[in-house]
Amino acid sequence: MLLRDLDYVRARAQGLPAIPGEYVEVIDSTKDGINPWTWASSLRPILLARGLRFERLDKKQREMALGQAAEAWAAIKGRVRFESVADRNPQLLAEFRKNLTRFEFDLHLCSPSSFDVAEWQCSKCGHVWETMIRNRALSGSGCHACHRQGINNNNVSRSMAPPGESLADLFPDIAARFIRCLKDQTRTPENLRIKSNLKCEWSCHTGQHTFTAPVFAVSSGAKRRCCN
Structure with missing residues (x-):
């Protein structure tokens, strides 16, 4: 040829x-x-x-040969050095596990625009997922689990009552009957908004029993039928 x-x-x-x-x-x-x-x-x-x-050649020798061939081929085509994912995005090396499309190709042998599907493991949470190399190298996609956790953390942060607007600040008598938040044990009258839809356990104002209801239902003054 x-x-x-x-x-x-x-x-x-x-x-x-x-x-x-x-x-x-x-x-x-x-x-x-x-x-x-x-x-x-x-x-x-x-x-x-x-x-x-x-x-x-064994697997390691193949990888070396492929890397040398890729650089030589790039030089022949355009006299431009081959830029691998490892060169352009070295931070991805720690999360790369294996190439599922071409098992012998690692990030030193793949270009950032590669359509190969690889397996990745998050360096922060350990979550394992699969996506194309180009999605990580060019689009900057990351760990889906961390992304979801980030959204959840943001939602929790937004649901926290600012100073002076908590259930304890505005309705201290109701806050005194608070027992626990069923979904999140860290939520207390000091950080719950009065319109929060988080379901909590409360002591009845009669002191005879406990019940569960969202914060907004209790702070609005609605009484349970058994307490009327």
């Missing part, structure tokens, strides 16, 4: 972009579902005929 004045052979698992040149032939293993290493092994007679060696 000839590219201008270069004699080259290339096997790859994904389709290649158009390359200028009069004599260009591309092996695209995607169409036939053939592993690129099968194609590479089939080139053994060609290499031996040219006086070159052919050696079977």
Whole structure:
């Protein structure tokens, strides 16, 4: 296969972009579902005929060879050095677990625009999820669990009563009958808004029993039928 004045052979698992040149032939293993290493092994007679060696590589040697080939190919195409995800987004290295599309390709061998799906583990909460490499490297997506927790924390923060507007500040007599918040044990009359919909346990104003009701229902003055 000839590219201008270069004699080259290339096997790859994904389709290649158009390359200028009069004599260009591309092996695209995607169409036939053939592993690129099968194609590479089939080139053994060609290499031996040219006086070159052919050696079977282990996983680590493959990764090194792929990295060197990627840089060489980028230099040939545009004389521009290949920029990997590891180069552009080194912070993702700590959360990368494995490439699910091409297991032998890590972040040193994938470009930031790669459509490969990878498995990630959050360095903060340990949550494991799957998403395309480009979603993390280009779009900046992160841990879904941390995102949900962030939304929850924001909602909790917004539900906290500001100074002077808590149940304890505005209705100290009702606050005295507060027993506990059923959903969040950290919520007290000192940080509950009077219109909060959080369900709590209260002591009846008669002192004879307890009941559960949202804060807003009690602060509005509504009495239970049994207490009338």
